[in-house]
Amino acid sequence: MSDRASAFVLKAASLELSSVGIQTARLDAEILLAHVLKCDRLALFSRDIELTDEQALDFKHCLTRRLRFEPVSYITGMQPFWSLDFKVNEHVLIPRPDTETLIEAVLKQRPQKPALQILDLGTGSGCILLSLLAELGDARGVGADMAGEAIKVAQENAVLNGLAERASFVQSDWFSNIKRPAAGFDIIVSNPPYIMSDDIAGLMPDVKDFEPKTALDGGMDGLGPYRVIILEATKFLSKGGLLAVEFGIGQAGDIAALFEQAGYFEITTYPDLNGIDRVISG
Ligand code: GLN
Numbered sequence: 011m012s013d014r015a016s017a018f019v020l021k022a023a024s025l026e027l028s029s030v031g032i033q034t035a036r037l038d039a040e041i042l043l044a045h046v047l048k049c050d051r052l053a054l055f056s057r058d059i060e061l062t063d064e065q066a067l068d069f070k071h072c073l074t075r076r077l078r079f080e081p082v083s084y085i086t087g088m089q090p091f092w093s094l095d096f097k098v099n100e101h102v103l104i105p106r107p108d109t110e111t112l113i114e115a116v117l118k119q120r121p122q123k124p125a126l127q128i129l130d131l132g133t134g135s136g137c138i139l140l141s142l143l144a145e146l147g148d149a150r151g152v153g154a155d156m157a158g159e160a161i162k163v164a165q166e167n168a169v170l171n172g173l174a175e176r177a178s179f180v181q182s183d184w185f186s187n188i189k190r191p192a193a194g195f196d197i198i199v200s201n202p203p204y205i206m207s208d209d210i211a212g213l214m215p216d217v218k219d220f221e222p223k224t225a226l227d228g229g230m231d232g233l234g235p236y237r238v239i240i241l242e243a244t245k246f247l248s249k250g251g252l253l254a255v256e257f258g259i260g261q262a263g264d265i266a267a268l269f270e271q272a273g274y275f276e277i278t279t280y281p282d283l284n285g286i287d288r289v290i291s292g
Pocket of ligand 1: 102103104105106109131132133134135136137138200201202203224225226
């Protein structure tokens with residue numbers, strides 16, 4: 011077999027990735043090679059492809075980045091989430107499967123009326139807002155983020171997914187720059203940073219060395235952002251409106267208490283695919 015044949019290249023790359031302790035070595039190698047060859051990952055299995063010099067060099071660069079634990083999604087610049095594909099870079103958190111629980115919860119609990127108005131706080135890549143807009147054809151929404159660089163990415167993702175007409179984005183520190191629509195927002199969603207500041211150092215290198223700290227750090231007890239969001243949202247929600255937030259492992263009780271103190275009712279928690287409570291709504 012030639013050392014430029016895709017099957018050989020894949021095997022060598024996944025061995026190298028495993029040797030530094032990357033658990034998803036084979037999958038990562040496949041995604042990166044498909045990215046370099048501009049083909050579907052499955053196309054790699056239908057026939058052996060001979061890499062050109064340029065492709066071999068490109069792949070080597072991708073592999074070097076991954077060997078330093080840079081997440082695959084930052085290397086390819088894309089991450090699928092729910093039904094769409096999102097552009098990602100170092101200014102935004104990579105959309106996680108856990109967050110799909112939030113989309114499911116909102117779709118289940120949303121107010122039953124047309125043309126819903128949605129607000130997504132800490133929108134990052136825009137993945138939550140845009141996935142909801144794709145599901146709810148007559149809804150409109152605002153994505154807010156304190157990081158201007160994240161707003162740029164979210165705007166690009168709105169265009170990329172044909173949703174720009176129904177989505178707008180504002181730079182805002184939680185509610186600081188948000189204008190309340192006359193009737194309020196029907197849905198407010200957020201996946202805020204919820205990791206305790208002291209726990210950041212113990213995260214995997216892929217996360218702590220590459221993803222934006224501001225998207226991860228929830229302050230001393232990891233609940234700082236929720237105190238603001240849950241209380242302030244009461245002033246921005248429409249009558250019968252829904253607030254739904256994602257949170258970290260073990261935070262369900264504290265966050266349910268914040269919902270209760272702020273006067274929410276029909277407070278419901280939802281488990282993720284691993285059966286761990288991840289989302290709460292009220
Ligand atoms: N809303 C984005 C997401 O869920 C970003 C969340 C964040 O940066 N904490 O992926």
